[in-house]
Amino acid sequence: MRIIELTEEARTNILENLLKRSPNSYGEFEGRVNEIIENVRANRDAAIFDYTKRFDGADINAENILVTEDEIKEAYEKVDEKLLTVIRKALVNIRKYHEKQRQYSWFDSEESGIILGQKVTALEKVGVYVPGGKAVYPSSVLMNIVPAKVAGVKTIVMTTPPGKDGKVNPATLVAAKEAGVDAIYKVGGAQAIAALAFGTESVPKVDKIVGPGNIYVALAKKAVFGFVSIDSIAGPSEIMVLADETANPRFVAADLLSQAEHDEMASAILVTTSRDLAEQVSKEVEGFVAQLSRKEIIQKSLDNYGYILVAESMDEAIATVNEIASEHLELVTNNPFETMTKIRNAGAIFVGEYSSEPLGDYFAGPNHVLPTNGTAKFFSPLSVDDFIKKSSIISYSREALEPIYKDIVQFAECEQLTAHANSIRVRFED
Amino acid sequence: MRIIELTEEARTNILENLLKRSPNSYGEFEGRVNEIIENVRANRDAAIFDYTKRFDGADINAENILVTEDEIKEAYEKVDEKLLTVIRKALVNIRKYHEKQRQYSWFDSEESGIILGQKVTALEKVGVYVPGGKAVYPSSVLMNIVPAKVAGVKTIVMTTPPGKDGKVNPATLVAAKEAGVDAIYKVGGAQAIAALAFGTESVPKVDKIVGPGNIYVALAKKAVFGFVSIDSIAGPSEIMVLADETANPRFVAADLLSQAEHDEMASAILVTTSRDLAEQVSKEVEGFVAQLSRKEIIQKSLDNYGYILVAESMDEAIATVNEIASEHLELVTNNPFETMTKIRNAGAIFVGEYSSEPLGDYFAGPNHVLPTNGTAKFFSPLSVDDFIKKSSIISYSREALEPIYKDIVQFAECEQLTAHANSIRVRFED
Incomplete structure (x- = not known):
């Protein structure tokens, strides 16, 4: 060196x-990725089946896109017993660490009748992307699913590209099952990200997409950010x-x-x-x-x-x-x-x-999904935080509002928002 | 109704x-926004001064882009005394609420010599965007700056478009000063977002950009996401x-x-x-x-x-x-x-x-910067969380690693990552 x-x-x-x-510097792929996303938004299942045929060489349709219980059983038979043992040991540690990241709703009250707080709610549906290809990383499956599970996400779906034979790697399936996935769909690439962001007849729309992928996957995640949430873009x-x-x-x-x-x-x-x-x-x-x-x-x-x-x-x-x-x-x-x-x-x-x-x-x-490429200056490891969101709670009684209502009216009027002022004033009009 | x-x-x-x-549906503006970003990346100060002349009609240069102490003093003289009073009252409440959002580093230890934890660090530099135009919202200035301040961000800079006379609205300046801003730059629009994301001779590069803005600002924030962090895109x-x-x-x-x-x-x-x-x-x-x-x-x-x-x-x-x-x-x-x-x-x-x-x-x-357009399904109000990030802490002693090192080697070999296995094995080679 x-x-x-x-x-x-x-x-x-x-x-x-x-x-x-x-991955921000790959402008040349953006056009292609946007085309895939628009096609999936417009043609849904038909588009993802077509891409899966072209890119993965696999015949996937509405009947076989979802991994079946039988396929999972088959995967357990194929997978090395030793890998299963070590997956289970690792899961104990991963769960234990992530449980410490749980955040709780809180409130603070004052006797005049003020309650201010923050309500923590788990996301409802999350999509985990798992890359296909030669490199198979069951550890990555665990690291993406466990924090969502610990956060209390109701539905965790996974998408991963199938092989030419329409099968998913057994180690991936076993890791997903052990971690607690709810459904696995055989679709990969930018088309999988688009399907998760907008929904198709077969693939449900989710609230957040996480998981690593190639440059197409990374750019597709960035493109759908705002329609759904994403984890940080992995380099x-x-x-x-x-x-x-x-x-x-x-x-x-x-x-x-x-x-x-x-x-x-x-x-x-x-x-x-x-x-x-x-x-x-x-x-x-x-x-x-x-x-x-x-x-x-x-x-x-x-x-x-x-x-x-x-x-x-x-x-x-x-x-x-x-x-x-x-x-x-x-x-x-x-x-x-x-x-x-x-x-x-x-x-x-x-x-x-x-x-x-x-x-x-x-x-x-601790999670192995970590910020890369200098983004550790502002991004964090994947964690339970990624799978919750917060709502502010504001409650004032009449008694609490009365002594300060003129201040609020004042502020609203300074900002020339008279309907704001009116909504406070109307409560004290007599 | x-x-x-x-x-x-x-x-x-x-x-x-x-x-x-x-704001995700305004594809037509994307080309224009990307052009502005590329120009600012390449030509830096020269580009932002040029845009400020064209879009805001103001002559801004390296000498006057930074708001001076005198300009701030002048703003205090101009601003309605009553507004200043209510800003100060509101600040007490906003600070008090956000202080409850503080998160702390933690660790957990086991007697064999295991320490696992999470270190919380404030972002170092943050940029707050404040829109110009007729509508002036000092409350928005407070809501964007206070959580950064409470989080412990070292440098908080603000950008806002100047009027034709090269001045910034006095209420905006006073609110920013009261909230604790470190520097204010007279630049707005997509060019301000690009300047904050990549830095120019005058405007420092930041780690995260927050604050509302028009469609150009929203699209520019989305475009620079990954180079820096951003808050959610406001609708x-x-x-x-x-x-x-x-x-x-x-x-x-x-x-x-x-x-x-x-x-x-x-x-x-x-x-x-x-x-x-x-x-x-x-x-x-x-x-x-x-x-x-x-x-x-x-x-x-x-x-x-x-x-x-x-x-x-x-x-x-x-x-x-x-x-x-x-x-x-x-x-x-x-x-x-x-x-x-x-x-x-x-x-x-x-x-x-x-x-x-x-x-x-x-x-x-509570913060008034909130997720819009259905994004409350996965985004949270702006909070202290937006201005911190976490690092995992992992420490094992020899005594702790020895009983499990073969499990790790096993896992690595299942993933065909032999250099990973080697890095564990080398520690027990004799």
């Missing part, structure tokens, strides 16, 4: 290079390790590669105050890459978006970490919890040398 | 009619009153008009189980409209989007209320708190006959 002195200029260049990967995976001279170079190298293997667009960055560590990590990386099964993807990812940055001071290193706002951040310093207090921007923070990133991907409990 | 029997068909037609007002204002035979028709009529006066696209709907009330409200509305200063806007709004719906039962009425998911909902029934328990979808719920909607606009404390 290349080792670079962390200067202001280097930081700016790296940031620019990373942001190139943003390629990222890991950043902030380490000092106390870090174990072998651990750091292995962790960097764990994200680099996802995708040629994935990014793996070490920021360290130790030139020694930088060189050892670079050497360890070389050693590992040669042995790993996804070595070609890893090598491309490292060449494109992999960096080892040597900083003059820990403050400078931390400033860069906050500026890049990585999806995953490992802190491997002498006092990692102290370092953590200085971190403003990161999707998930892994504290200490045994807190390896894949622990969070599969098992620990 | 027209009185309609609430049938399934009527409900569907009304819903369709209301959704026509969605025209709405009020729905759910009332039974116990309601005072004069109060109900006045409240319906308080929203109808906002805009020809605003919607005012009464749903009632009482035909008697329906007729009395319709009559009262006629009486009021004749006297109100904004009667032309009100009449158009009522003709386009005003309805009195007579339902056969309270259950049917409530189902319609939940389906339409209004921005503002007043409950004027015999037992309004019991009715409230059945409401799933509404931006703000005003409970009881003295809880008139304008009380919430100006004074009570």
Whole structure:
């Protein structure tokens, strides 16, 4: 891996290079995606069956779009027993963590007859998108469904593209069933997002769409935002390790590669105050890459978006970490919890040398759907928050309104909204 | 106001009619908005100064784009003393309510050395958009700035279009100053949104953009979503009153008009189980409209989007209320708190006959920036939540990782991610 002195200029260049990967920069696909969305809005089932034939090579119709109980049973027979066991163990942890995110309605009252509060309600219908293709990530199915379930969403539907044989991957089906999905539809791509946003004869309209996908899926989600809610738009995976001279170079190298293997667009960055560590990590990386099964993807990812940055001071290193706002951040310093207090921007923070990133991907409990591409500056991990919404509660008695009603009339009149003023005044007209 | 029997068909037609007002349906403006955004991204200050000249007729440059302390002082001299007093009173209530929305970091630990948690961090920089034009809403300035301030946002900047004389409305300036804004820039429209999203020489790039605006502003916000965060996209204002035979028709009529006066696209709907009330409200509305200063806007709004719906039962009425998911909902029934328990979808719920909607606009404390156009099914009122974000915290000791590390390796291998498996295995290689 290349080792670079962390200067202001280097930081700016790296940031620019990373942001190139943003799904916002793919304007060229937008026309195509909008066309798909309009077609699905107009022709509904007919459009999604047609796209599924063209893009996935599968014959899907109103009779077979919904995954049946028999298909799920078949999936349980096919899936590795060991995977099922580990899915169930992971589910316990994921549920336990997300249950702590529950939010509650509250109110506050005053004796004159004022009640002010906030009512928390779960969304009613949610759609989870699960990508198809060769890479099958049952963990991602769990991470998207569990928070909706914990929030109390009444209906959770899933869409995923079928294979040519019209089947869905068994591990995906088993994970969805274990997590508590209500229905699974065989449709993928931008057409699935459009179907969930507007509804078709077969696919129900939902209130929110979550889940990762390719560039078509990401752009379709952005296009339907406002008609429905969406989670944040996922970009390629990222890991950043902030380490000092106390870090174990072998651990750091292995962790960097764990994200680099996802995708040629994935990014793996070490920021360290130790030139020694930088060189050892670079050497360890070389050693590992040669042995790993996804070595070609890893090598491309490292060449494109992999960096080892040597900083003059820990403050400078931390400033860069906050500026890049990585999806995953490992802190491997002498006092990692102290370092953590200085971190403003990161999707998930892994504290200490045994807190390896894949622990969070599969098992620990926190969600692995995290803000990417610098969006950790303003977005949060997927959570129960994503599946609830709030309503303000306002209640005043006559006794409470009377002493302040003239203030409200005053304010309304300053804004030249006389019907507003009238609606207050009418209550005290005699 | 027209009185309609609430049938399934009527409900569907009304819903369709209301959704026509969605800012998502204005595809024709998108090209123009994208052009403005691209121009501001490329030419920065030069582009925004040029647009401000063309659209607002004002000469703005790097020297005068920032509102000065002198201009603010001048605004305080110009503004009505009574308005300042009522702004200060309202601020006390708004702050008090929003302080209750604060969220806190938490963690949970296990003795084997596991720490899992969630760190809450305020966004660093936020941009508040304030529309210009004839209608001046200092209340809206307060409602957008206070939650950011309470959340702990470090820098809150505001943009608003200047008048031809290069000045900003004094009430806007005073409200912004009282609420605690850090800087105010004289730029409006889609060009202001682009400037806040990407930064120019004069206007800083922010993490999130909030605030209402015309169709250009709404579409620009949607276009920059992902580069920055945005609040929900505001549509025209709405009020729905759910009332039974116990309601005072004069109060109900006045409240319906308080929203109808906002805009020809605003919607005012009464749903009632009482035909008697329906007729009395319709009559009262006629009486009021004749006297109100904004009667032309009100009449158009009522003709386009005003309805009195007579339902056969309270259950049917409530189902319609939940389906339409209004921005503002007043409950004027015999037992309004019991009715409230059945409401799933509404931006703000005003409970009881003295809880008139304008009380919430100006004074009570809850935010008046609310989801419109059916989006209360999945969006929430603007709140402190909008100005914070979360990071997961994951920390495992060696002792905690050892008993489960083979499960993680197993899961990773099932997903064919061997570098993930390696990063766990490397920690136990001897």
